Structures are given as C-alpha cells and as structure tokens.
Amino acid sequence: MKRLLLNVGFRGRLLLAMMTLVLVVSIGLVSIFAVSLFDEEEDQAEQRLQVAAGVTQEILTRRSEVLLNSLNVLVEDFGFKSAIASGDRATIMSALRNHTNRIGADLAMLTDGKGRLIANLQGLQNAAPLPFPDMLEEARQSGTANAVLEFQSNAYQLLMVPVEGGGLRAWLVMGFAMDDDFARFLAQLTGVDIAFRRAAREGVFAASLDASILQRTLPQSRGQAPQAMNQLDQYFLRHKTLSSGSTREISLLLLLSREQALGNYYTLALEMLLLVSTFLIAAALAGLVMARALGRPVLMLANFAHAVGNGEKVDPPETRAGGELRRLARALAQMQQQIRHREYRIAYDATHDTLTGLPNRKAFDTHIRERLKTGRAATVISLVVSDLKDISDTLGFEFGNEVMIATGLRLRGQLDPEDFLARTGGNEYTIVTAPMEGFRIEQRARDLKRIAERPTTISDTPVNIHINAAALSIPDDAGSLDDLRRRINLTMERARGLEQRTARYEEGGDEHHLRELRIIRDLQGALDQQDLYMVYQPQVDFQSVRLTQVEALLRWEHPELGFINPEDFIRLAESSGQIHELTAYILRQIEQDMRDWYAEWGQRLGMSINLSALDLTHAGLPELVDRVFADWPRPLNQLVFEITESAVLTDVRTATRTLEALRKRGARLSVDDFGTGYSSLAQLRRLPVQELKIDKSFILALDSEPEDQLMVRSIIDMAHGLNLVVVAEGIENETTWQMLQDWHCEMAQGFYLGRPMPMRQLRSWHQNFQTRAAGLQPRSASTDQVTTPRRTES
Incomplete structure (x- = not known):
C-alpha cells in the first residue's frame, strides 16, 4: 500500500483524500435529510415567505419616502431652481448630475410643464416626451407620483415631484434601479431569494439567483395564483404585483428553497453533531497519515526554494517522492542554476561597458574606492578622444563605436595584465597603473596618447584621431573619489589648451575652481545682505567742463576672499543663472543713489549702466526698468545703458528688440569698449x-603714441559722421584732456578727473571739481574745426 501511494502523484493523493471526505459527508447528509423530513415544512415555508413579502414591501415604501424627502429638499434648492431657470443646458446638466450623485439615484429626468424633456442622464433626446405618460398624468392630478416601471429593459422605482417658483413649472423624475444588487440585498435581509419579473412576457429584470436556476424555475411559475404560496419542484414561490394597468407590469417573486426549508432542526442538530464528530475523527486520522507521507518532501522542497530565493548556495534536497514532487524538485534545481547564471550576467553587465566589454564607470569607482581604502598607491591616466563627435557626425555613430573599440584594444595591448582599464565616458578611457614618480607620469601619458593616435583603417576608411591626456597620482593628488573626478577634469581642461594636449595635475590646481564655487555660493547671500555696493566714476562734458553723468560700477568686498574683481563674479553670475537678480539689485541701488543726489543738488544726474549679454536677451529687462524707475519722470533720458558688440552678437534679434524697448522709454544706448575685438561699422x-x-x-598713451592719436581722431570723426556722442575713457593727464578737447570729443572719463567712488564721496568731489573746472576750459582757438553732433536727450 505504501509503495502504491509513492507511485501516485501529489494531486492524485490529494484528490483521493478529498473525494473520500466528500463521499462520506454526502452520504451522511443525504441519510440525515432523508429521515428528517416532516409535515410542518409547508407551514414554515409559507410563514417565511409572508414575512419576506412584508419586509420587501416595507423596504420599497421606506426607499420611496427617502427619495421623496431628498427630492423635496432638492426642488426647494435655490441653486437648482436657478440652474433650471437659466435655460442653459450645460448648467442644468451639471446641476442635475451633481444632485443625482449626491442622492445616489440611478435615473434622473427633468421635463417642462408639458412633459417634454429638458435634461436627462439616460441619453434621451431633449424636447422628446417623457417616457412615463401615465406617471405624469398621476402627478398632475395628485401633485406627486410614485411607481415601479420598466425603462430601457430595467426596472426602476420612480418618484415624480414638481419644481415650482418664480414662474417656473417643471417636473423632476428620479429613481433607483431594481437590479441584481438590490435583489441580493433583499435576499440577504429576508432570507429568501428575490426576483423582479415582467408579468406580460417572460423575462427577469434582476434576481438574487443564478440565471441557470431561474431558467428552470420560472416556466413552472406561470399561471400560479398571486398572493398565495405555490410549490415548485425545488422552491416554494410567492409573487406580488408591483405595477399594473399597462403592458409594463412588474411582479415581485419570492422563492424559498425546499431543501433549505426542510428538516426537523432539533432532531437534525443531534444527528449532525454525531456526523460531524465522526467526520472529524476520520479526518484527523487521515490527516496524520497524509502528513507523514506528503508533508516531509513538500517541506524540504519549500525550504530549498526559500534558500534559492535568498541567494544561498545549497544543494537540492534528496526526496523519495515520485510524480509531481519529483518533477518539482528537478525544476527547482534547474531554476537555481538559471538564477545563478542570470545573476552573474546582471552583475557583469552592471560593471562592464556593453560596447567594448571593458569595465565601466561603476567598476572604476569601485576599484578606486578599494585602492584608497587599502592605501594602495597608483597612477591614474585619463584619455579623451576629443574629435569623436565630429567622426560620428561625419561617418556615422556605428563608425564612431568602431573607433572607440579600436582605441580600447590598442590601449589594452600596451598595459600590463595587472593594470586596470575602464571606459568611463562616451569618449573617455581611464587607466589605473602602477605608481610612478616625477616626469615619468606625464611621459607615460604621452606614450599612451601617441600609440592611441596612430593612424588606422576601419571599414576601408583611414582614421586619424586626437586625444587629450590627463594624469595624477593617488592618494598623493586625490584622497577621495570626488577629488579624483574633479581634479582629473580640471587637469583635462588644462591639457586642452596645451600644445602637447597632455598635462599632469599640479598641486593647488583646483583652488581656482573651489574659489569660483565659493563665490557662486556666497553671491546670493551677499545680495540678500546687501554686501555689494555701488561706486561711480565721473563723466565730464569737454566743452562746459561740468559733471553731467557717472558710470555705475559694482564692487564686492568678500569677508574672507577680500576684494573680488567684478568681471569674475559677474561672469560667474551669468553662468550660475543669478545675473538677472544681480541686474535688478544694481538698478535698485542706482535708483536710490540718484534719488539722494537729486534731493541734495536739485538736478538729475545721468547714469551709465553696463549690461551683459544675458541682460540683452532677457525679455523682462524693460519691464524691470519700468518697475524700478516707476516714480521717475518720462522720458528716462538720465539712463545710459552701455553694451558691447559681442553681447549683441550673442542673439542679434532678441538684443535689438530689447534695446529698442529701452530706447522707447527714453533711455540712451552706448557702445562700450569700441575699437577692441571685432568692431563692425555695419553693425554699429x-x-x-x-x-x-x-x-x-x-587713450592711456594717447599723449605719446601717434598711432593711437590717428586711431582716436578717426573714431571721433566717424562717430560724428554717424551723429553719435563720443566718450573717451582712460584720461590720466592734462595733455590727453586737451588733445581730446581740441578734437571735439564730447565726454571725458578717467583717473585724471576722478576715480570710482561711493555716492557720498562723489558729493565732495563735485564741490572740489567746480573750483578746478576753470583751468580745464577749452582754449580760445582750435587747429581743427569739426562739426559736433548735438546731444539728444530722448
């Protein structure tokens, strides 16, 4: 017997056990029910059906009352009436849908006084007649109407109420669906099965019974007397008419299973107790036998599967089970092998480049961390194929991939087996080799670069590549992975600017980078704390020798870094996205200083303000000027915005649009640093x-350099020909002043007149300069007569 059980599969033994138990239970139940029938079954069944009918009728009545109360509240709602009175269908539909969802109704229709649909949620055509004419007639006579009717092949418990007020006359119909859920609810509440049936023709709207049972039961119920209990083959039946007087008549069927109603409960309880006791004893004995035969191998396989899932290296269990259990054991062992292979492939792919098969950035980072952790010194060399993008764009990306593969193979061939080579970027290889000293590090990088740059042929196409190389030592030059990345990148940047395109990291080489990061980080705080301040350098009119305007210059004295060159922190503000906030700060400071000057001297002081390339491409700059100088009279001819040609050329169209907007506000525009770079007369x-x-x-050496004199006079004549005012910057002596004055230059700026100074010092300078101005007046005659353009103020 034991050998026979071993040859039967797990499912066979389980099925055999289940069939045995079911057979025992079935025989016992049939025997008990066969001897337990008694005569009172019909009386008890009729009483239960009568009670169920009363409960069902009470539920329908209460549900109708709840719906009536909800509708009475709804039709008195001012918002709902207003929505109907508006005549706007979208508003009416929205209101109808919202209140329908709140009430929980399944059907909602709104008609006018004549019964034509105004809105509905059932997809009917508006202006069509209400599909319940009898109900409408009853409502007109009684004020409200309550009915159970069929609509769109479903049964509904409906209620109709009037909507009146302010000349408004309409009818609101809402109802609940009498569906399967409602039937099951009634069945659960009453203890009998419920069905809603068409009385005029065969068919059921909803029921708590399965459709197959109804198909066998309903044909037997035709011709049965209403309000009385009828006996069918499997059920006691009682039916009640819910609606009548039309072809849409609906009946309520209450069905009580004969099997459920039969039995003498007191006698049956004792007999069932004996049966259950016997069944439990038999089941316990059978469970003990099957647990010994089936539980042990299943438990062993479960433990093995759990260990495989946790990644443990365990051997498959040896089981004597046959059939499905033996197949399961083999499948688990095979799964373990496949998981190990897949995990190896995943780990390999995660740490290796798919193109070259070399270790990738992740593997490189792990290798460096291990070296730094154990203190093993090494030389790190980074090689970047600088023209890979051009090769890929010209010859295709597949060709570029072949170039990288060939470069990797060349490098691998030049390294010792213990050296580490990784592809750490799209066009970058990084090598970790034995530690070297002094010039040997850079020499090793040059050798690898030269070998990798040797001409080669790929797919019959000759290729020459260019490589930049950077090298450093760990842990001497970099004590962490972050330091290594940053310093190798900085060294690579330096290598790009060298003729050999090879560089070794120099101690302190990243201080400049860290200083820039510090400036970027502290700039926002300096703006918030107003640590940046303005200085102003005077600009004097050559002919009247009067202060007419100043150039606004920004200064920053860092508490730790000291004085920071404006060119440095303005450039960093542009790269970090803080330039617009910095420009707004400058304008606000200038506006306040100009206001203070006007309050003291009673005159408007012209102000030259430098704009960056990003300012010119910022569409919001004109609006910013409007906000800052909102209280100043228009036009804003006291403002002079200085620009450079290179800034304009960044985006000529946008820059021109911004300049024209500033010009419309009355501001003047000045070309700064003219004569340097790529000055274009056509662009000017x-x-x-x-x-x-x-x-x-x-201007600085104008008094001693004839070539500068010729150049400056030519620029002045050219500017006058274009009707432009000329400003000379950099005047440092009286001779230069007199030469430019004789050449009819309009404005002067330089240390000879005054250095950049805060606004409070500018006031005292202005007082002193007024006494000095007499000695700077134009000479009575000039050797050159030049037509001077008239300065425009707007």
Missing part, C-alpha cells in the same frame, strides 16, 4: 545707439 549703424565709448587702451 544698425544698432539704435546714440553714444560711442572709445576703449581706454587707445
């Missing part, structure tokens, strides 16, 4: 500028 003629500022490099 197209820009809406009124002023030209000669770069100080032409």
Whole structure:
C-alpha cells in the first residue's frame, strides 16, 4: 500500500483524500435529510415567505419616502431652481448630475410643464416626451407620483415631484434601479431569494439567483395564483404585483428553497453533531497519515526554494517522492542554476561597458574606492578622444563605436595584465597603473596618447584621431573619489589648451575652481545682505567742463576672499543663472543713489549702466526698468545703458528688440569698449545707439603714441559722421584732456578727473571739481574745426 501511494502523484493523493471526505459527508447528509423530513415544512415555508413579502414591501415604501424627502429638499434648492431657470443646458446638466450623485439615484429626468424633456442622464433626446405618460398624468392630478416601471429593459422605482417658483413649472423624475444588487440585498435581509419579473412576457429584470436556476424555475411559475404560496419542484414561490394597468407590469417573486426549508432542526442538530464528530475523527486520522507521507518532501522542497530565493548556495534536497514532487524538485534545481547564471550576467553587465566589454564607470569607482581604502598607491591616466563627435557626425555613430573599440584594444595591448582599464565616458578611457614618480607620469601619458593616435583603417576608411591626456597620482593628488573626478577634469581642461594636449595635475590646481564655487555660493547671500555696493566714476562734458553723468560700477568686498574683481563674479553670475537678480539689485541701488543726489543738488544726474549679454536677451529687462524707475519722470533720458558688440552678437534679434524697448522709454544706448575685438561699422549703424565709448587702451598713451592719436581722431570723426556722442575713457593727464578737447570729443572719463567712488564721496568731489573746472576750459582757438553732433536727450 505504501509503495502504491509513492507511485501516485501529489494531486492524485490529494484528490483521493478529498473525494473520500466528500463521499462520506454526502452520504451522511443525504441519510440525515432523508429521515428528517416532516409535515410542518409547508407551514414554515409559507410563514417565511409572508414575512419576506412584508419586509420587501416595507423596504420599497421606506426607499420611496427617502427619495421623496431628498427630492423635496432638492426642488426647494435655490441653486437648482436657478440652474433650471437659466435655460442653459450645460448648467442644468451639471446641476442635475451633481444632485443625482449626491442622492445616489440611478435615473434622473427633468421635463417642462408639458412633459417634454429638458435634461436627462439616460441619453434621451431633449424636447422628446417623457417616457412615463401615465406617471405624469398621476402627478398632475395628485401633485406627486410614485411607481415601479420598466425603462430601457430595467426596472426602476420612480418618484415624480414638481419644481415650482418664480414662474417656473417643471417636473423632476428620479429613481433607483431594481437590479441584481438590490435583489441580493433583499435576499440577504429576508432570507429568501428575490426576483423582479415582467408579468406580460417572460423575462427577469434582476434576481438574487443564478440565471441557470431561474431558467428552470420560472416556466413552472406561470399561471400560479398571486398572493398565495405555490410549490415548485425545488422552491416554494410567492409573487406580488408591483405595477399594473399597462403592458409594463412588474411582479415581485419570492422563492424559498425546499431543501433549505426542510428538516426537523432539533432532531437534525443531534444527528449532525454525531456526523460531524465522526467526520472529524476520520479526518484527523487521515490527516496524520497524509502528513507523514506528503508533508516531509513538500517541506524540504519549500525550504530549498526559500534558500534559492535568498541567494544561498545549497544543494537540492534528496526526496523519495515520485510524480509531481519529483518533477518539482528537478525544476527547482534547474531554476537555481538559471538564477545563478542570470545573476552573474546582471552583475557583469552592471560593471562592464556593453560596447567594448571593458569595465565601466561603476567598476572604476569601485576599484578606486578599494585602492584608497587599502592605501594602495597608483597612477591614474585619463584619455579623451576629443574629435569623436565630429567622426560620428561625419561617418556615422556605428563608425564612431568602431573607433572607440579600436582605441580600447590598442590601449589594452600596451598595459600590463595587472593594470586596470575602464571606459568611463562616451569618449573617455581611464587607466589605473602602477605608481610612478616625477616626469615619468606625464611621459607615460604621452606614450599612451601617441600609440592611441596612430593612424588606422576601419571599414576601408583611414582614421586619424586626437586625444587629450590627463594624469595624477593617488592618494598623493586625490584622497577621495570626488577629488579624483574633479581634479582629473580640471587637469583635462588644462591639457586642452596645451600644445602637447597632455598635462599632469599640479598641486593647488583646483583652488581656482573651489574659489569660483565659493563665490557662486556666497553671491546670493551677499545680495540678500546687501554686501555689494555701488561706486561711480565721473563723466565730464569737454566743452562746459561740468559733471553731467557717472558710470555705475559694482564692487564686492568678500569677508574672507577680500576684494573680488567684478568681471569674475559677474561672469560667474551669468553662468550660475543669478545675473538677472544681480541686474535688478544694481538698478535698485542706482535708483536710490540718484534719488539722494537729486534731493541734495536739485538736478538729475545721468547714469551709465553696463549690461551683459544675458541682460540683452532677457525679455523682462524693460519691464524691470519700468518697475524700478516707476516714480521717475518720462522720458528716462538720465539712463545710459552701455553694451558691447559681442553681447549683441550673442542673439542679434532678441538684443535689438530689447534695446529698442529701452530706447522707447527714453533711455540712451552706448557702445562700450569700441575699437577692441571685432568692431563692425555695419553693425554699429544698425544698432539704435546714440553714444560711442572709445576703449581706454587707445587713450592711456594717447599723449605719446601717434598711432593711437590717428586711431582716436578717426573714431571721433566717424562717430560724428554717424551723429553719435563720443566718450573717451582712460584720461590720466592734462595733455590727453586737451588733445581730446581740441578734437571735439564730447565726454571725458578717467583717473585724471576722478576715480570710482561711493555716492557720498562723489558729493565732495563735485564741490572740489567746480573750483578746478576753470583751468580745464577749452582754449580760445582750435587747429581743427569739426562739426559736433548735438546731444539728444530722448
């Protein structure tokens, strides 16, 4: 017997056990029910059906009352009436849908006084007649109507109430669906099965019974007397008419299973107790036998599967089970092998480049961390194929991949077996080799670069590549992975600018980078704390020798870094996205200082303000000027915005649009640093500028350099020909002043007149300069007569 059980599969033994138990239970139940029938079954069944009918009728009545109360509240709602009175169908539909959802109704229709649909949630055509004419007639006579009717092949408990007020006359119909859920609810509450049936023709709207049972039961119920209990083959039946007087008549069927109603409960309880006791004893004995035969191998396989799931290395269990259990054991062992193989592939792919098969950035990072943790010194060399993008764009990405594969193979061939080579970027290889000293590090990098750059042929196409190389030592040059990444990148940047395109990290090479990061980080705090301040350098009119305007310059004295060159922190503000906030800060400081000057001297002081390239491409700059100088009279001809040609060329169209917007507000525009870079007369003629500022490099040695004199006079004559005002920057002596004055230059700026100074010092300077101005007046005659353009103020 034991050998026979071993040959039977797990499912066979389980099925055999279940069939045995079911057979025993079935025989016992049939025997008990066969001897337990008694005569009172019909009386008890009729009483239960009668009670169920009363409960069902009470539930329908209460549900109708709840719906009536909800509708009475709804039709008195001012918002709902207003929505109907508006005549807007979208508003009416929204209100109807919202209140329907709140009430929980399944059907909602709204008609006018004549019974034509105004809105509905059942998809009917508006203006069509209400599909319940009898109900409408009853409502007109009685004020409200309550009915159970069929609509769209479903049964509904409906209620109709009037909507009146302010000349409004309409009818609101709402109802609940009498569906399967409602039938099951009634069945659960009453203890009998419920069905809602069409009385005029065969068919059921909803029921708590399965459809197959109804198909066998309903044909037997035709012709049965209403309000009385009828006996069918399997059920006691009682039916009640819910609606009548039309072809849509609906009946309520209450069905009580004969099997459920039969039996003498007191006698049956004792007999069932004996049966259950016997069944439990038999089941316990059978369970003990099957647990010994089936539980042990299943438990062993479960433990094995759990260990495989946790990644433990265990051997498959040896089981003597046959059939499905033996197949399961083999499947689990095979699964363990496949999981190990897949985990190896996943781990390999996670740490290796899919193109070259070399270790990737993740593997490189792990290797460096292990070296730094154990203190093993090494030389790190990074090689970047600088023209890979050009090769890929010209010859295709597949060709670029072949170039990287060939480069990796060349490098691998030049390294010792213990050296580590990884592809750490799209066009970057990084090598970790034995530690070296002094010049040997850079020499090793040059050798690898030279070998990798040797011409090669790929797919019959000759290829020459260019490589940049950077090298450093760990842990001497970098004590952490972050330091290594940052310093190798900085060294690579330096290598790009060298002729050999090879560089070794120099101690302190990243201090400049860290300083820039510090400036970027502290700049926002300096703006918030107003640690940045303005200084102003005077600009004097050559002919009247009067202070007419100043150039606004920004200064920052860092508490730890000291004085920071404005060119440095403005450039960093542009790269970090803080330039617009910085420009707004400058404008606000200038506006306050100009207001203080006007309060003391009673005159408007012209102000030259430098704009960056990002300012010119910022569409919100004109609106910012409007906000800051909102209280100043228009036009804003006291403002002069200085720009450079390179800033305009960044985005000519946007910059020109911004300059024209500033010009419309009355501000004047000046070309700064003219004569340097790529000065273009054609571009100058197209820009809406009124002023030209000669770069100080032409002015500083003007008194001693004939070439500078010729250049400056030519620029002044050219500017006058274009009707531009000329500003000379960098005047440092009286001779230069007199030469430019004789050449009819309009404005002067330089240390000879005054250095940049805070606004409070500018006031005292102005007082002192007024006494000095007499000695700077134009000489009575000039050797050159030049037509001077008239300065425009707007």
